[in-house]
Amino acid sequence: MAETPRVSLAELTPGIALGPLDGRYRSAVAPLVDYLSEAALNRDRVHVEVEWLIHLTDQSVLPGTSPLTDEQKAALRRIVTEFDAASIKELAETEAVTVHDVKAVEYFIGNRLPGIGIGQLKSLVHFGCTSEDINNLSYAVGIKGAVEQVWLPAARAVVGQFAAMAEEHRDVPMLSRTHGQPATPTTLGKELAVTAHRLTRQLDRIERTEYLGKINGATGTYAAHYASVPGADWQAVSRGFVEGLGLTWNPLTTQIESHDWQAELYADMARFNRILHNACTDIWSYISIGYFAQIPVEGATGSSTMPHKVNPIRFENAEANLEISNGLLDTLAATLVTSRWQRDLTDSSSQRNIGVAFGHSLLAISNVAKGLERLNVPAEVLAADLDENWEVLGEAIQMVMRAEAIAGVEGMDNPYERLKELTRGHRVDADRMKEFVSGLGLSADAEARLLALTPASYNGIANQLVDHLK
Incomplete structure (x- = not known):
């Protein structure tokens, strides 16, 4: 049978999302866009390049340079703070010509210097840098912001829900089950406290993450720096700049910053995800035996054919998203610690999926939070189970x-x-x-x-x- 012609969804405006994070679940993960999207990465690249230019002039590293005026610095920084849809479009058009994202950023900034009255400093943009000098710092700034401003607050909040429930139900006796069999009783509050305690330990580790960065040239030797300005203390200049961005300076690298800190962070996040996944499967099981009752949502459908059902969809959704997140986090952690000789591009392709990994974790956290809000504890069910054993x-x-x-x-x-x-x-x-x-x-x-x-x-x-x- 001939196929009936259909409207091309790929050609609709605005564009139809291919993935659920940018479609169905956009509202839950939207805060990450400001830190881990392609546009955010480009804005952070502009930020790093601008601050590097200001840093070099502040230090008067190169002969013939002197510190910029406050007005000039403010004008440079407005390139970052006013980065908008027009900026994104211009960068995309430039990259279509350069076929190089960081070079496009260099031209983007250079084209604005004459208007600021410092057109003579165009050669100072991207001075001494390889692309990875800009990229590693931009990723670090973006990831740090995503963790500290979005993911950690959401994770802390859901752990707070577990802790509050532990306090509320601390005296509610409950039959334990070891190996699935009736075992020495506990209290519901204590079991919830175990989950909160485990999750808190992981969040404490994540909160101590070191976000490393480097700016030391094509193979990490400062070769171009010393060839052009041999009298400068380039290690001091590099360290001051990296730390000024709120990062930890990595003094010893190849062309790339080795990404070990990212692997460490993703391993800790994945462990948090796994513990939360364990909590979801336990809660799902407790719902199935009546230890938790779900509060129905007015107007919501539990099952398309069985009207009595209130399905534990929040926890099931969270399980799936935690598994997807961990699949990506595990891959990132394994991939990013390796690079052939002084540099290959496997990290470049991999890191473009960081936002997806964070997004599925954040979506899961959101679902768990909503699921916990709609749980009741029928203490009489727990009491009856105890009396039967x-x-x-x-x-x-x-x-x-x-x-x-x-x-x-x-x-x-x-x-x-x-x-x-x-x-x-x-x-x-x-x-x-x-x-x-x-x-x-x-x-x-x-x-x-x-x-x-x-x-x-x-x-x-x-x-x-x-x-x-x-």
């Missing part, structure tokens, strides 16, 4: 018998075996457990403690452990 007190009884034996109480032999015979493969209710305890011949104090114990009260100091989050 009195056999979990077998551990407590066994340990009390061991302690009694050490204290010299007779008849406390083989406590594990005796509890195994009582509980393994059998459901034990409250009456049977109390009957067993009463017949052990324990000291009066020990017997009273065990008879007062219930699955709901056998959770040690679980509620106090939540205090470690403070």
Whole structure:
């Protein structure tokens, strides 16, 4: 059958997004555009080039140069602060001719110098630089901004939700499940606190990230610098500039800054993602057994055919996006630490996907935050589950018998075996457990403690452990 002609979606204006981050989920990840988009990278390149020009004149490194006036510096910096759609278009048109993105930035700035009254400094734009001098610093500035201004605040906020829920439910007893089987009880708050604590450790590591940068020429030797101006202390000039951008100076590189700091950051972010993914699968499972109830959204459809359902879509969506993010973060971390000899371009292509990796993580965080907001805890469900599993007190009884034996109480032999015979493969209710305890011949104090114990009260100091989050 002949195919019916269709409208070309690729030719529609405005353009139709190919990926979900720039389409369906744009609102959730839009803040990253200011730091990790192609346009943001070009703006940061302009920023680095402008600041390098100002730095060289401030230092009067080259003979015949002197510090610019405040007005000239302000005019140069307006090239960055007023970077807009027209700037993006002009750069794209220039790059179409140069077929080189950084060279286009150099011309973009140089064309504006005469209007500032410093046309004679056109040769100072990009002085002594290889493209990677500009790129590594621009990426570092953009990534640092994305982490500190967008990703970390969102991640801290969702961890704060876990911590607040841990505090709220610190005293709610809950049956544990180790290996999927009923186990020593805990509290819901303590389990949520474990998640918050794990995530916080990763965020603390990410917050300590060193964002490294270099500006030392074509192969990291300052060869062109010393050939042109042999009397300057180029290492001091380089270090002062990099640190002035808010970065850590890397003194020893090839043509590229080695990107090890990026690999470290992405490994930490991926670990955060994995812990959050673990939390999502646990919450999904708890929803399935009724430990969490989802608050329906007015007007929302849970299932297209089963009206009773409220599907845990926020957590499922988060799982998928965390997996996609980690696929990219793991690839970036593995790829960016290698470069053939003094330079190859694998890093250039890889780094263009940093925003995608961050975007899927940020989208997942957004979904988890929304999912947590719509959870209720039906404490009666947790209580009923505990009351159905009195056999979990077998551990407590066994340990009390061991302690009694050490204290010299007779008849406390083989406590594990005796509890195994009582509980393994059998459901034990409250009456049977109390009957067993009463017949052990324990000291009066020990017997009273065990008879007062219930699955709901056998959770040690679980509620106090939540205090470690403070």
